[in-house]
Amino acid sequence: MTFIRLLRYPPRLWPTLSLSTGEGSVLFMGAFIISAAMGVVRQILFNARFGIGEEAAALYAAFRLSETVSTLIAGGVLTNALTPYVLLAARKGHTAVSLLISRMLSLMLVVALLVTLLLVITAPWLLRWIIAPGLDQATQELATLLTRILATEIVLQITNGVLSAVLIARGQFFLPALGIALRNTLIIVSLLLPQATIITAAIGSLGDSVIQLLILIPGLIHHRLHLRLSRQWRDPLVQGTLQLVIPGAISSTINYGNAVVDTAIASLGAQAAGLGAMHNALLLGHLPQRLCGTAIGQAAFPHLAVAAITRNRHLFRQRWMAATGVAIGLATLSSLALALGGRWLIALLFERGAFDQTAGDLTFAILLIFVLGLPLYVMVEITGRALVALGDARTPLLANTAQLVSRIIVATVCWPLIGVLAVPVATVASSAIEAFILSGVLLNWLREPTTWRVSSITDQIESHVVLE
Structure with missing residues (x-):
């Protein structure tokens, strides 16, 4: 129905259509499916050329380090933290939104440039002692070079995170979803080059980040944003955003630290x-x-934020429970499908060239354990966003910290017994702990009217903050 509705309008209007949670969920799901299909094509080409040898390991390690840093200062955390304040600024008009976005973008770009420089300098140490300590010297050096190439993505991702909030806040999901769908375009092109190397693959990934940013431009033009450098970072709306961004970014990075x-x-x-x-x-x-x-959580988030800032406890509970229930049901079906057909799928997609049957067996063993926790992963995703919509970024930080600590303990204990299978075992166990903490706190908020606290976003509305 979402796509039927889009077809009722000329394509030039698609970027500015406001969609419901259900429509946005379907749109993001479609984007993720297309992205995944292109990701499979990318991985088939990558596996056939590099297998799972040293060059591939170097790029995976470089991706892990650059993505970890990007998550710290950008990622979905920045967009979600900024979204409610864009809604507030929009009540004052286009000029107020332009001022808020200009100030946040200026501040975050300063941070991004400093972190990028630090990453370039410290990449060898981080890879050797934290990210991939088991790789040999030559692979470590290659991973360092690739990390320095990919470091530029941090600036691109931070810009994307700020500008996306303008569209997400209004439920205008089309352009952000399109950026997701086209994420692997240039890296596929780079792998199809006759003389493709691991370095050209990294450059292709960098190009994909540029595409994601450029795609947002038509929607931003529609909102008449006038961006300029600004150092007025004491703006109450900027400060309110930072109160969610800082613990949220730390929380997200700790969560991403699980991947490290x-x-x-x-x-x-x-x-x-x-x-x-x-x-x-x-x-x-x-x-x-x-x-x-992610798809359902991102589509539900602006609608949860509206319920939070209007103090509509019943509507908030209804929207959270509907989104969580649908997500868990779909995740359970997905777990069963991958458990039954995952080995066949791996053979169909990946077993060619340097990727042999032994590699396929190991891949399936990891996948089989990982999918047991899919209902837990989606519950964490949606409930964490619900708490942020209420102005609570501290609970997700606490939950992610508990998850990381438990993950390290479980993985360390299990590694001598089951080797690399300790990774998915630790993933499932630590996610159960995180889901318990997040859902427990949110249910406490929703159980009685007296526990329905006013979010910091509502406080901003009632104090009639006026942007300069």
Whole structure:
């Protein structure tokens, strides 16, 4: 029905259509499916050329480090933290939104440039001691070079995160979803080049980030944004956004630190095969997680924020429970499908060239354990966003910290017994702990009217903040 509705309008109006939670969920799901299909094509080409050897391990490690840093200062956390304040600024008109976005973008770009420089300098140490300590010297050096190439993505991702909030706040999901769908375009092109190398693959990934940013331009033109550099960072709306961004970014990075633990554990024993098999397994396992958790959570978020700032406890509960229930149901079905057909799918998609049957068996073993936790992963995704909509970024921080600590403990204990399979076992166990904390706190908020606290966003509305 979402796509039927889009077809009722000329394509030039699609970027400015405001969509409901259900419509946005379907749109994001479609985008993730297209992105995943292109990701599979990318991985088929990548596996056939590089297998799961040392060059592949170097790029995976470089991706992990650059993505971790990008998550710290950008990612969905920045967009979600800024979205409610864009809604507030919009009540004052286009000029107020332009001022808020200009101030946030100026501030975050300063941070991004400093972090990028720091990453370029410290990449060798981070890779050797934290990200992939099990890789040999030559692979470490290649990973360092690739990390420095990919570091530029941090600036691009931070810009994308700020500008996307303008559209997400209004439920205008088409352009952000289109950017997701086209994410792997240039890296595929780079792998099809006759003389493709691991370096051209990294440059292709960088180009994909540029595409995601350029796609937002038509929607931003529609909202008549006039951006300029600004140092007025004491704006109450900027300060309110930072109160959500800072703990949210730390929380998201701790959560993403789980992936760093995965990479480090998988690389122990100098076994590049474990790192490559894990990457391929997660490529398949993360798709239903994105479809059922990220897509529904992102589409529901602005609607949850509206319910929060209007103090409509009943509407908020209704929207959260509907989104969570649908997501868990779809995730459960996805778990069963991958458990029954995952080995066949791996053979169909990946077993060619340097990727042999032994690599396929290891990949499926990792996938089979990972999918047991899919209902937990999507519950964490949606409930965490619901708490942020209420102005609570501290609980997700606490939950992610507990998850990381438990993940390290479980993975460390299990590694001597089951090797790389300790990674998915630790993932499931730690996600159960995180889901318990998040859902417990949110249910406490919703149980009685007296526990329905006023969010910081509502406080901003009632104080009649006026942008200069």
